[in-house]
Amino acid sequence: MNDIAAPPVPATAQRVAWGHIVVLVLSAIGLALNIVGGLGFPSAAPIEDAMNVGISIDLGALVVICGTGLIFSLQEPQGRPARVLPWLGLGFSLVAFVAWAVNAGGLFETVFANGRGRYMLDTVGPFYFGIPWVLGATFSAYGLRRGAPRARTAASIAGLVLWAVVLIGALASALLYAAHQTD
Numbered sequence: 348m349n350d351i352a353a354p355p356v357p358a359t360a361q362r363v364a365w366g367h368i369v370v371l372v373l374s375a376i377g378l379a380l381n382i383v384g385g386l387g388f389p390s391a392a393p394i395e396d397a398m399n400v401g402i403s404i405d406l407g408a409l410v411v412i413c414g415t416g417l418i419f420s421l422q423e424p425q426g427r428p429a430r431v432l433p434w435l436g437l438g439f440s441l442v443a444f445v446a447w448a449v450n451a452g453g454l455f456e457t458v459f460a461n462g463r464g465r466y467m468l469d470t471v472g473p474f475y476f477g478i479p480w481v482l483g484a485t486f487s488a489y490g491l492r493r494g495a496p497r498a499r500t501a502a503s504i505a506g507l508v509l510w511a512v513v514l515i516g517a518l519a520s521a522l523l524y525a526a527h528q529t530d
Contacts, residue, residue, distance in 0.1 A: 360428040360495055366488035366507060367417035373511060374409035374484075380518050381406060387525025395466050395524065398474045402517055405477045412485050432490030433499040436506035440483030444509040447472020447516055454520055457529050464529040469520035472513050484510040 385399035450471035453464020473480050487506030490499065523529045 360426055360492035361424050362420040362426045363491045363493050364417055364420045366491040366503065367413040367420055369507060370409055370484050370488045370510075371413040371417060373514060374406045374413065377514050377518055378403055378406040378410065381521050384518070384521030384525040389527075392466075398467065398470055399521060401477060402470060402473050402521075405473065405481050406514075408481055409484055412481075413488055416485075416489055426492065428495055429490040429492050429499065429503075432486045433495075433502035433506070434490075436483050436485070436487030436490050437502040437509075438483075438506075439479040440487060440506040440509035440513075443472050443476045443480035443483055443513050445472075446476040447513045451516055451520070453529065454516055454523070457523055458519070464520070464523070466520050466524040466529055469529070470517050473517040480510065480513060 381399060381403050385396065385403065388395055388399065447470075451464075451469045453462065454469040455464075456462025457464040483506050487503045487510065490503040490506075492499070520529065
C-alpha cells in the first residue's frame with residue numbers, strides 16, 4: 348500500500364455566488380408561476396397536468412441544487428478552476444434549447460400571430476429533455492469562477508441564458524394554457 352498521496356491541486360480560482368443566485372431566484376419564481384399556471388389547466392387534461400408537474404419537479408430540484416451551491420460558494424469561496432463544467436452546462440442547455448425551439452412553434456404563433464399553440468408541444472424541451480435542462484443550469488452555475496479564462500465564463504453565461512430562455516417559454520406556455528389561449 349502506498350502512503351504517499353498526490354499533492355493537492357492549489358485553489359487558484361474563486362467560486363462566485365451570482366450564478367447560483369440567478370438560477371435559484373428564477374427557479375423559485377418559475378416554480379410559483381408554473382404551479383399557478385397548472386392550477387388553471389382544464390380538468391380534462393391529465394397529460395398536460397403531468398407535464399406541468401414534471402417541469403415543477405425540475406424547478407424544485409434546481410432550487411435545492413443552487414441553494415446548496417450558494418451556501419458552498421459563500422462558505423468556501425476558494426476552489427479549483429472549473430475546466431469541464433462550463434462546457435457541459437452549455438452543451439446540456441443547448442440540447443434542451445434546441446428541443447424546445449424546434450417544437451415551440453405554437454407558442455410563437457400564439458404570441459405573435461394570433462394562432463393557437465399546444466401546451467404539449469410547446470413544453471417538449473423542458474419536459475422530455477428535463478434532465479439536460481436541469482444539468483445545463485446546474486453545471487453553468489457551478490462552473491462560474493472568478494479568475495477563470497473568459498471562454499469558460501462565456502460558456503457558463505451562455506448556458507444560463509439558454510436555460511432561462513427555455514424557462515420563459517415553458518412559463519409562457521403554462522400561463523397561456525391556463526388562460527385558455529392555447530390548446
